[in-house]
Amino acid sequence: MAKSKKVNKVKKEKKTKETAAEKLGDLFQMQAYGLMDIPHIEMIGNREMLIENCKGIIEYGDEQIRLNTGRYILKLQGRNLSLINMSDEDLLIRGFIMCIEFVI
Numbered sequence: 518m519a520k521s522k523k524v525n526k527v528k529k530e531k532k533t534k535e536t537a538a539e540k541l542g543d544l545f546q547m548q549a550y551g552l553m554d555i556p557h558i559e560m561i562g563n564r565e566m567l568i569e570n571c572k573g574i575i576e577y578g579d580e581q582i583r584l585n586t587g588r589y590i591l592k593l594q595g596r597n598l599s600l601i602n603m604s605d606e607d608l609l610i611r612g613f614i615m616c617i618e619f620v621i
Contacts, residue, residue: 556586563614566593569607574600582610583620590620 557569568584568591575590576583582598584591598612 555588556591558591560614563595564611566610566614567607568610571608574603574608579612584608588621592616592618592620594618 554570556571559567568586570586571591572585572587574582575585577600579598580594580596582593582600584593593610593614594616596613596615598610598614600608601611602609
């Protein structure tokens with residue numbers, strides 16, 4: 518029994534090290550996106566979108582929203598689209614998102 522406890526302990530330590538390495542890798546990746554000044558987009562289904570590094574709003578309506586990201590225009594189409602939160606760093610949009618277009 519003592520031997521199996523030791524094996525489990527070694528496995529747990531290795532798992533912790535991998536998790537720490539993954540977290541560090543994620544941190545460097547996030548910093549790289551920040552330095553490149555490109556938008557970072559996250560979606561929850563087709564009901565919510567978070568856009569980081571957005572430069573401004575070009576058009577805002579309940580069926581279409583166009584955003585300036587610096588490199589391209591992000592065009593969203595859907596129903597009941599609404600801007601929930603806007604800060605210097607990000608934008609949160611909710612509604613029924615039916616189409617996303619990157620206009621270069």
